[in-house]
Amino acid sequence: MRILVGQxxxxxxxxxxxxxxxxxxxxxxxxxxxNVGVTGCxxxxxxxxxVDVYDDDNNLTRYVxxxxxxxxxxxxKHLIGGKAVEAYVIPPSGEDFLNxxxxxxxxxxxxxxxxxxxDYIAVGGYSALKKALFEMDGDKICAxxxxxxxxxxxxxxxxxxxxxxxxxxxxxxxxxxxxxxxxGDPGAFMDRSVMxxxxxxxxxxxxxxxxxxxxxxxxxxxxxxxxxxVHRLKIAIEQAEKAGYLGKNILxxxxxxxxxxxxxxxxxxxxxxxxxxxxxxxxxxxxxVKPPRTVEQGLFGKPTVLNNVETFANVPEIITIGSENxxxxxxxxxxGTKAFALTGNVNNTGLIEVPMGTTxxxxxxxxxxxxxxxxxxxxxxxxxxxxxxxxxxxxKLPLDFDSLKKVGAMIGSGGLVVMDEDTCMVSIARFFMxxxxxxxxxxxxxxxxxxxxxxxxxxxxxxxxxxxxTIDTLLDLADTISAxxxxxxxxxxxNPVVSTITQFRDEYLAHVVDKVCPTHNCKAFKxxxxxxxxCKGCSLCKRVCPAEAISGELxxxxxxxxxxCIKCMACIGACKFNAIVVE
Amino acid sequence: xxxxKETKNCTCTxxxxxxxxxxxLDEILAEYKDMQxxxxxxxxKAQEIYGYLSREVIRHISQVTGYTQAKIYGVATxxxxxxxxxxxxxxxxxxxxxxxxxxxSKDIEEAICSELNIQDxxxxxxxLFTLNNVACxxxxxxxxxxxxxxSEGEETYGKLTKDSVKEILKKIKxxxxx
Numbered sequence: 124m125r126i127l128v129g130q131x132x133x134x135x136x137x138x139x140x141x142x143x144x145x146x147x148x149x150x151x152x153x154x155x156x157x158n159v160g161v162t163g164c165x166x167x168x169x170x171x172x173x174v175d176v177y178d179d180d181n182n183l184t185r186y187v188x189x190x191x192x193x194x195x196x197x198x199x200k201h202l203i204g205g206k207a208v209e210a211y212v213i214p215p216s217g218e219d220f221l222n223x224x225x226x227x228x229x230x231x232x233x234x235x236x237x238x239x240x241x242d243y244i245a246v247g248g249y250s251a252l253k254k255a256l257f258e259m260d261g262d263k264i265c266a267x268x269x270x271x272x273x274x275x276x277x278x279x280x281x282x283x284x285x286x287x288x289x290x291x292x293x294x295x296x297x298x299x300x301x302x303x304x305x306x307g308d309p310g311a312f313m314d315r316s317v318m319x320x321x322x323x324x325x326x327x328x329x330x331x332x333x334x335x336x337x338x339x340x341x342x343x344x345x346x347x348x349x350x351x352x353v354h355r356l357k358i359a360i361e362q363a364e365k366a367g368y369l370g371k372n373i374l375x376x377x378x379x380x381x382x383x384x385x386x387x388x389x390x391x392x393x394x395x396x397x398x399x400x401x402x403x404x405x406x407x408x409x410x411x412v413k414p415p416r417t418v419e420q421g422l423f424g425k426p427t428v429l430n431n432v433e434t435f436a437n438v439p440e441i442i443t444i445g446s447e448n449x450x451x452x453x454x455x456x457x458x459g460t461k462a463f464a465l466t467g468n469v470n471n472t473g474l475i476e477v478p479m480g481t482t483x484x485x486x487x488x489x490x491x492x493x494x495x496x497x498x499x500x501x502x503x504x505x506x507x508x509x510x511x512x513x514x515x516x517x518x519k520l521p522l523d524f525d526s527l528k529k530v531g532a533m534i535g536s537g538g539l540v541v542m543d544e545d546t547c548m549v550s551i552a553r554f555f556m557x558x559x560x561x562x563x564x565x566x567x568x569x570x571x572x573x574x575x576x577x578x579x580x581x582x583x584x585x586x587x588x589x590x591x592x593t594i595d596t597l598l599d600l601a602d603t604i605s606a607x608x609x610x611x612x613x614x615x616x617x618n619p620v621v622s623t624i625t626q627f628r629d630e631y632l633a634h635v636v637d638k639v640c641p642t643h644n645c646k647a648f649k650x651x652x653x654x655x656x657x658c659k660g661c662s663l664c665k666r667v668c669p670a671e672a673i674s675g676e677l678x679x680x681x682x683x684x685x686x687x688c689i690k691c692m693a694c695i696g697a698c699k700f701n702a703i704v705v706e
Numbered sequence: 707x708x709x710x711k712e713t714k715n716c717t718c719t720x721x722x723x724x725x726x727x728x729x730x731l732d733e734i735l736a737e738y739k740d741m742q743x744x745x746x747x748x749x750x751k752a753q754e755i756y757g758y759l760s761r762e763v764i765r766h767i768s769q770v771t772g773y774t775q776a777k778i779y780g781v782a783t784x785x786x787x788x789x790x791x792x793x794x795x796x797x798x799x800x801x802x803x804x805x806x807x808x809x810x811s812k813d814i815e816e817a818i819c820s821e822l823n824i825q826d827x828x829x830x831x832x833x834l835f836t837l838n839n840v841a842c843x844x845x846x847x848x849x850x851x852x853x854x855x856x857s858e859g860e861e862t863y864g865k866l867t868k869d870s871v872k873e874i875l876k877k878i879k880x881x882x883x884x
Contacts, residue, residue, distance in 0.1 A: 133845050136862035168847030309803030312844035347750075347787055348799075348843055348853075350860055388746055388785030391841060405745035407784040423742060464846055466805035472847035504804060538846075540804045554807050558841070564784075 124157050124202065129173040129233055131164030131319045132351050138190065139172035145191040146174070149198045157202060163320020165233025166224075166474035170217050173233075176201060185213040216471065216492055223490055225452060226476045227460050228276075228313070228436035232320030237355050240362040243323040249368050251439035255331045256376045259442075264335035265291055268438065271446035272458040277303055277394070277431030278509065278535045279611070280457070280524035286428060289418040290336040293426035298338035300329050301422055301429045303399060304345035304352070307391040308507035309558060310538035313462035314432035316474050318345065318352035321436070322359035326382060328435030330368065331442060332428050333380045340381050342403050342422065344393070347386045356384055391508075391562035395610045396421070396429050398564065409564045410610035431536070433462055453479035457523035467503075467540040468495045480521040483513060487541055498543035502626065506535025508555045508562075509615035511622030512548070531622050533615070547644035548627040549634055553581040555619035559612065570613030573604040577620060587647040589635040594624060646690045650706045655680035657702035664694035664703065724762045730755045731763065735770045745773060745781055749788060758789040786840075794829045794836040796878055797855045803842030805849040814850050815839070817868040821875050834882055835875070854878070 128134070128143045143159060150157050165173060170187035174197070177183055184207045186197060193211055200208050226232075235242040243249070255264055269284025290298060302325065306314040317325055329341050345353055360382050363369040371379045385403050392398045393408040400422040402408035421427025437459055441449045450458045457479040463486065466472050470492035477486065483503065487493070494500045502512045505522075511532035513520065520526055527533055542551065560574040580597050583589045601617030608614050624631055633641050640648045653664070653673075658680040665673040665681060672688040675681030680702075683694070695703045734751045738744040748771065752763055759782055768775045782788040798818065802811055815826070818837055822830050829836040845851045848864025852871070855861075863874055 132843075132862060133847055133864075136845055136848050136851065136864040168845075306844065307841055309807075309842035310805050310846055311842075312846055315844040348840065385743075385747070386750060388750065388787040389841075390785050402746065403743050405743040405747070405781070407781055409784075466846035466849065467808045472805075474847075507804065538804065540808060540846075542808060546808065551808075554804070562841075 124179060125177050126157060126159045127162040127175040127177070127234075127236070128159065129163070129165055129171060129175075130161045131232075131316060132349075133164055133168045134171045134173065135351070137171035137188075141191050142172045142174065142189050142194065145194040146198070149194055150202070153198065153203065155198075155202055160236045161238060162235060163232045163237045164316045164474065165221070165320075166229060166316065166476075167213075167217055167220055167471070168473040169471055170213065173213075176207075185217075186211045187213045187217060220471050220473070220475070220490055220492075223485075224476050225460050225478050227440045227452075228317055228324070228433045228462055229320070229474065229476045230440070231324065232316055232474075235321065237320050237322055238358050240323060240359070240366055243321070244366075247443070248323055248439075249327055251442035252327050252330055252334075252368060253374065255334050255442055256374060256378060261291055261335050261337060264331060264442070267446050268335070268441060271441045271449045272456070273434065273437055273441060273449070274457060274524060275431060276433035276437070276461065276537070278308075278506065278533060280534065283430060283434055286418055286430070287332065287335050290338070290426045290428045293419065295426055296337075297423075297425045298336055299422045299425055299427045300332045300336070300338045300341035301400065301403070301427055302329055302341065302343045302435055303394060303396075303429060303431045304343055304349075305387045305394045305399060306346060306349075306432070306536060307387075307394050307562075308509075308536045308538055310466055310504070310507055310540045311464045311536040313464055313474055313476075313537055315349050315352050316462075317432050317436050318349065319355055322352075322355050323363065324439060325432055325435045326356075326359055326363055326369070328430075328438035329382060330373070330380050331438050332430065332435065334378060336426075336428050338428065339379050340383070342383050342385050344385045344387055344399055344403055347388065353384065353386065360384070390564070391558075392564045392610065392612050395612055398610065399429070400427065407564070409566045410612075412609065433537075454521065454523045456525055461522070461534060461537055463537045463539045465491050465539050465541070468498065468543040468546070469493070469541040470495055479523040480526075482519050482521055484518040486522070486539065487518075491541065494541065494543050496543075498545065500541070501544050501546055502542050502548065504540040504542065504551065504555075504619070505538070506533040506618075507538045508559050509533060509611065509618055510535045510538075511618050512551075512626050514626050531618070531625065533618075545642050545644070547585075547640055547642045548623045548630050549581065549584055549640075550644055552620045552623040553578070553585055556581055556616075559616040562612065563616070564612075567608045567610075567613055569604045569607040570609075570616060573600050574613075574616050576600060577604075577617065581620070584631065584634050585640075585645045585647065587634075587638055587645075591632070591635055593635060594628075594631050598624060649690055650685060651683055651688055651690060651692070651694070652685075652704055652706065653681050653683055654702045654704050657700050659700055659702075661699070663697045663699065667693045667697040669693065724765075726756075726760070726762045726766070728766055731766065732770070735767070739771060745771070745778065746785070749778070749782055753788060758792050760790075792829070792833075794833050795856055795882070796835050798835055798837045799840045799843065799853045799855065800826075800837065801841075801843040801845070801849070801851045801853075802839045803844075803846060803849070805846035806842075806851055809849040811850040813868055814852070814866050814871050817871050818875065821872050834879065 174186040174189045265287045273283040274280040393402045396417045398408040398410045462476040556578045560578045565571045660678040670689045672684045850866045
């Protein structure tokens with residue numbers, strides 16, 4: 124018998140370390156011969172901490188939401204008594220969540236110990252590298268990846284094989300492989316899960332990219348906000364070097380390959396290729412004019428293969444099963460799978476991997492279990508700050524690179540934030556604009572100043588100063604920014620605004636014409652008053668009011684002067700009788 | 707010859723009154739001096755040692771590596787990770803990603819601000835806490851989330867409420883008083 128506890132960042136934040144400690148303690152106290160191991164995130168984040176118990180025939184019993192006080196019962200009844208504690212076992216909806224997926228990049232996440240290379244090798248790890256080194260050559264690998272129709276999973280969807288062939292054809296002898304693990308898109312965490320749950324898969328993909336293109340050195344540019352991912356990557360690189368999969372003369376093939384880790388210093392724009400390479404070079408991460416493209420002159424001016432974590436994690440599978448088999452998954456132009464981070468107002472939050480072309484409906488209702496608290500589905504934000512909104516009418520839309528482009532959205536890195544009827548689309552647009560404005564590197568004026576003005580206009584709308592002209596000015600500016608910015612961040616910065624105006628113009632009009640926020644989110648449209656029947660006249664609210672808007676005599680109901688009220692809501696916190704009403 | 711006292715009172719901007727201990731930094735500089743693209747790595751390590759990048763530290767790095775101070779400031783101010791002023795013992799990184807936003811991270815921020823009496827980017831008077839809003843911690847399924855980083859390591863707290871976040875801060879305060 125053996126036990127695995129899910130210890131990705133999400134598991135740990137849910138208390139997996141305490142659960143593990145309790146398990147280890149009880150197993151030791153009771154003299155049981157059971158090994159407690161660590162694994163990555165299986166993706167059912169809403170059920171963490173997860174404890175997997177495998178019996179001697181490798182049959183799995185999966186316990187969910189295991190808190191330390193539940194450990195005693197599991198140890199007594201299951202580990203000693205041999206009978207599963209049904210009450211704690213994963214519910215059928217959780218099983219469904221997993222069974223309805225097709226996993227390639229996340230195949231081993233949550234099933235193997237990410238800190239053990241032996242675990243990875245035991246499930247077939249590094250066999251693709253052996254095949255690439257000894258049965259194929261660079262041209263053949265490039266052709267295989269090209270035939271597979273694998274497209275960049277970081278957002279752009281550029282054909283990976285084409286990129287590799289271009290780098291391979293460069294005459295310059297020094298070339299680099301760079302892995303973009305600067306997952307800065309708010310609401311996406313698939314790359315973190317791969318690095319935390321199956322780091323060797325990504326390393327193997329990178330080494331194969333090296334064999335294919337003739338590069339001998341690689342860099343992983345990973346966010347410093349992901350300390351656990353960095354830790355596990357370092358362990359994985361060390362183990363791979365020791366086992367001969369990295370370093371000089373890999374497996375006796377005469378091929379050398381070295382992987383370095385660079386910590387990103389927190390700039391969203393560094394997800395853009397030329398900004399990322401500038402950052403690795405130790406400079407300000409600002410994009411530059413292309414051409415020359417990264418495949419010609421990338422890192423340190425040398426030809427560079429730049430792919431994202433999930434893309435590299437797909438490579439070993441393609442080499443192993445062959446491009447023909449890989450192409451059977453997904454749609455014709457977008458083959459394979461895509462990992463999505465399903466979050467927001469949805470019942471089952473977590474990480475899923477489904478074939479390209481899966482409909483939004485399947486993802487939100489079959490896998491996600493529908494909208495939280497029985498509310499109505501309103502929209503889903505896809506692709507983060509560069510993406511757009513999809514609404515009810517898009518529920519049947521197959522999600523792949525091309526069909527999303529047609530409706531003004533993009534897959535982006537794969538964040539799916541579900542929003543219910545209570546979400547204000549104008550404030551969502553404002554949220555993203557605030558983000559891009561903050562993250563604009565400042566190089567191009569249209570992006571630097573334009574996003575600033577767009578943010579001010581959105582502030583006008585949510586604060587009740589907007590007019591119909593404000594909406595037109597927003598669309599006008601959006602055009603200019605998209606047309607005149609250098610990099611992807613700038614070009615796509617207005618997308619959330621344009622897409623929400625297109626889909627939810629009524630809601631914008633309600634803000635600027637009727638001066639109401641239909642979802643009651645925007646503070647400026649709220650009215651705060653005191654219910655005279657509940658008010659005891661204690662004067663607590665008057666004392667906390669920073670605007671001196673509340674007046675009244677002790678023991679008589681107080682009143683709020685709505686002219687003076689700044690809607691800070693401090694009175695609500697102060698009132699002991701729930702007498703303050705927000706309308 | 708100048709007396710020790712006079713040196714201390716000197717107001718010039720050269721390094722004559724610098725009493726920073728550079729032993730650990732010099733080891734880092736020796737290790738990375740000749741590496742391609744080393745500047746960000748050196749700044750990250752320096753910040754690990756001193757907690758922030760002081761004027762003196764930047765000048766010292768400039769002298770050893772040959773990068774101009776302007777170039778170093780340019781890089782240090784570009785990235786959100788680098789700080790030019792000291793921070794509190796506990797760095798609160800409050801996630802403001804999409805999922806956290808939808809799940810009420812603004813309320814959590816208000817709760818932290820009122821509990822500690824600081825705004826985003828500020829440090830409490832007792833030097834115990836610094837609050838930083840960050841883009842996304844990648845724990846979206848546990849939104850709203852914050853990470854508190856101290857000399858003991860990083861701890862992530864999920865599914866925050868106004869009350870739970872105040873509890874967490876009070877607990878850290880109580881620990882510190884012990």
